[in-house]
Amino acid sequence: MAFSLLxxxxxxxxxxxxxxxxxxxxTEAQAKARKTAAQARQRVPFEGKQVTYEQVLADPDxxxxxxxxxxxxxxxxxxxxxxxxxxxLLLVNPMLEKVRLLYGVVLFRLDxxxxxxxMLDSVREMKITxxxxxxxxxxxxxxxxxxxxxxxxxxxxxxxxxxxNRNAASSSKQRLVADAPTGLGSSSRKRDTSFLGIQSFKVxxxxxxxxxxxxxxxxDHFLQEQTVVxxxxxxxxxxxxxxxxxxxxxxxxxxxxxxxxxxxxxxxLRTQGGALRLDRRVNEKWVLFCNGRWVREDYTGISENSAAxxxxxxxxxxxxxxNYVLNxxxxxxxSGSLITKYAKAAYYEYDGYVAQAGxxxxxxxxxxxxxxxxxxxxxxDDPDFAISARTRRDxxxxxxxxxxxxxxxxxxxxxxxxxxxxxxxxxxxxxQFRAISNVQNYTYTNSKAVVLLTKTVEF
Numbered sequence: 207m208a209f210s211l212l213x214x215x216x217x218x219x220x221x222x223x224x225x226x227x228x229x230x231x232x233t234e235a236q237a238k239a240r241k242t243a244a245q246a247r248q249r250v251p252f253e254g255k256q257v258t259y260e261q262v263l264a265d266p267d268x269x270x271x272x273x274x275x276x277x278x279x280x281x282x283x284x285x286x287x288x289x290x291x292x293x294x295l296l297l298v299n300p301m302l303e304k305v306r307l308l309y310g311v312v313l314f315r316l317d318x319x320x321x322x323x324x325m326l327d328s329v330r331e332m333k334i335t336x337x338x339x340x341x342x343x344x345x346x347x348x349x350x351x352x353x354x355x356x357x358x359x360x361x362x363x364x365x366x367x368x369x370x371n372r373n374a375a376s377s378s379k380q381r382l383v384a385d386a387p388t389g390l391g392s393s394s395r396k397r398d399t400s401f402l403g404i405q406s407f408k409v410x411x412x413x414x415x416x417x418x419x420x421x422x423x424x425x426d427h428f429l430q431e432q433t434v435v436x437x438x439x440x441x442x443x444x445x446x447x448x449x450x451x452x453x454x455x456x457x458x459x460x461x462x463x464x465x466x467x468x469x470x471x472x473x474x475l476r477t478q479g480g481a482l483r484l485d486r487r488v489n490e491k492w493v494l495f496c497n498g499r500w501v502r503e504d505y506t507g508i509s510e511n512s513a514a515x516x517x518x519x520x521x522x523x524x525x526x527x528x529n530y531v532l533n534x535x536x537x538x539x540x541s542g543s544l545i546t547k548y549a550k551a552a553y554y555e556y557d558g559y560v561a562q563a564g565x566x567x568x569x570x571x572x573x574x575x576x577x578x579x580x581x582x583x584x585x586x587d588d589p590d591f592a593i594s595a596r597t598r599r600d601x602x603x604x605x606x607x608x609x610x611x612x613x614x615x616x617x618x619x620x621x622x623x624x625x626x627x628x629x630x631x632x633x634x635x636x637x638q639f640r641a642i643s644n645v646q647n648y649t650y651t652n653s654k655a656v657v658l659l660t661k662t663v664e665f
Contacts, residue, residue, distance in 0.1 A: 226467055226475050226503075229428040229442035235606075236363055236404050239576075240662055242566060243610055243631045246574040249535075251311065251341070252277040253570050269295055273305060276312075282534050283490070285315050303332050311345055314352075323349050340624070351664060355412040358665050363404040365633075365658030371650060372398035372435050378646045382594050387646075396435050402658065403429040423447040437510050441468040448481075459483040463501070472508040477501050479520075491531040495541075499523045516551035527562075539564040545584075553590035553598070559583045572612040580604045593647055600643045607636045613659070629662040 257275040265271055272295055279288035292309040295302060310325035323346065330342045351357060375395035380387040408424040423446065430440040448461025465477040479501030486494045500522050505514040527541025545558035564578035586598040610633040619627060635656040643649045 225438065225440060225469055228430070228440060229426075229467060230444070230465070232402075233404060233406070233426045233428055233442075233444070235608075236658075236660070237406065239574075239608060239610060239633055240361055240406075240631070240660060242568075242574045242576065243572070243612075243633075243660070244629075244662075246568045246572045246610075247612065247629075249281060249568060249570070250572050251308075252280040254278070267298075269298070269302070269305075273308070276308060280312065280315070285312055288312050289316065301332075303329050303334050303338065306332075307338065307342060307345075310342075314345060314349060317352075319349050319352060355414060357410050359406075359408045359410075359662065360665075361404075361406045361660055361662040363402070363406075363658050363660040365402050365656060367400045367402050367430070367654060367656045369398050369400070370653040371395050372400075372432065372438060372652070374641075374650045374652065376647055377649050377651060381647045382645065384592060385594050385596075398432050398434045398438075400433060401429075401431045402656065403427075417452040419452060420450045421448070422450065437470045439470055441471075442466065444477075455487050457485040459485070469508060470510050472510070473506050474508055474511075474514065475506070476504040478504075493529045495525075495527050495529070497523075497525040497527075499525075517549045517554045519547065519549040519555070521548070522546045525560075535568045535570075537566045539566070539578075551590075552588040553586060555587040556584045556598075558585075572615055574608075574610050576606075576608045578604075578606045578608075594645045596645055598643060598645050598648065600641060600648055602642075603640045605638045609634050626661075629664075631660045631662075633658040633660065 254277050255274045257271060257278055259275070262268075262271055262275050272291055276288045276291040276295075279285070279291060289309070289312045292305055292312060295305050296309060300306075306325055306329045310322050310329065313319075313322035313325060326342050326346050326349070330339065330346075334342075373393060373396045375390055375393055379390055379394070381390055381393070382388075405427045406424065407426075408422065410420050410422040413419040413421065426442075426444045428440065428442040428444075432439050442465060444463065444465040446461050446463045448459060451458045460480070460482045462480045463477070465475075466473060467475040467477075469475075479499065481497065481499040483497040484495060488494060500520065502520045503518060505517045507513070507515050523543055523545050525541055525543040527539065529537060529539050531537050539562075541562050543558075543560040543562075545556075545560065547554070547556050547558070549555045560580060560582045562578065562580040564576060567575045569575065580603075582600075582602040582604075584598075584600040584602070586600075589595050589597045610631050612627070613622075613630045613632050614627045616632065633656075635654070635658070637654040637656075638651075639654070640651045641648055
């Protein structure tokens with residue numbers, strides 16, 4: 207009887223083994239995409255003609271040329287240099303409304319909120335177009351938000367996903383049971399589509415210190431409803447709370463977290479844990495970071511997988527990495543991680559080694575393009591004799607391409623109301639995943655395509 211239970215439990219588990227990683231991975235990926243999208247949008251007002259300093263020197267009294275050069279300086283990160291350029295233009299003609307607007311934005315970027323507000327208010331009192339007035343009001347709103355000690359951010363993401371092998375069926379078209387190969391049967395490869403929904407809510411509170419220490423809390427809800435493979439419907443709820451403390455050039459971020467994952471509408475996993483992250487800025491382009499995380503994982507037996515409690519235990523992760531800015535429009539990220547998983551059953555315990563690399567490009571007009579690649583090797587402690595006498599060794603390769611842009615980039619700014627288009631981003635994702643294992647049940651590939659819309663509101 208016991209062998210019969212193992213016979214049915216093991217193959218099912220091989221299909222949903224990594225489902226517990228999906229919500230946190232996708233939620234984190236969307237958080238990074240929202241941050242990148244915001245950075246891309248912030249550059250839009252300063253994009254324009256490519257002007258060199260030599261051209262300015264050749265025609266120093268050309269206001270248009272100097273104005274374009276000031277915008278180029280902002281894009282390059284030379285905000286103080288841009289302020290000096292704009293000050294010279296205002297000395298020549300203080301009534302240039304676009305110059306005054308840009309100077310107010312530069313003062314805002316330099317955190318001189320009082321002068322920025324005064325400059326923008328003066329522009330608003332001038333006879334300007336409705337479009338320019340809208341820009342002024344937008345920056346005045348941002349100044350108001352910057353002054354608030356408690357800030358709230360909410361985002362809603364919705365879209366569709368296609369998977370070529372949603373149930374992670376073995377590439378060999380066979381599975382092992384006690385080292386005896388058998389057909390996949392109902393577990394054969396299944397293509398599927400799904401609805402994706404991610405809701406995120408975050409609050410941060412400035413402690414009022416000169417260093418800028420903050421407290422924060424966040425909540426995320428993830429939902430993936432399958433069209434065909436309903437047994438792999440996923441839902442998760444997760445919360446995090448912590449603080450960010452600046453000490454010299456370093457930022458310490460301790461946090462605590464909880465989570466609940468539902469698989470096929472049954473509670474599959476509960477987690478509790480904590481993390482400590484350290485970011486150390488070396489210079490304007492280079493940041494080093496270290497991130498340690500510990501999570502207690504409480505798996506629950508469900509109808510799809512009665513053997514899940516054997517994976518109860520905890521997981522510890524240590525990550526070291528760096529971010530380097532190649533130029534104002536490009537950044538690379540590289541990191542390495544060590545994962546140690548402890549479990550009730552030794553055949554679910556493993557040590558994992560992960561290497562990741564990513565590249566981010568902001569081509570302009572609010573667009574962003576990211577490429578990422580990761581390699582993971584997992585070495586398990588003991589064999590699972592219900593499947594194979596071999597001690598399992600896995601290698602996982604994942605490539606992900608993400609392209610995003612404001613919806614207004616595709617349809618213009620007049621089709622939908624401004625309050626809808628503001629911070630509304632379209633994202634397209636392609637991912638290729640391959641797992642190679644010495645136990646054939648865990649060797650499979652999956653191609654994924656995702657289309658998403660994200661609306662973000664800050665207040």
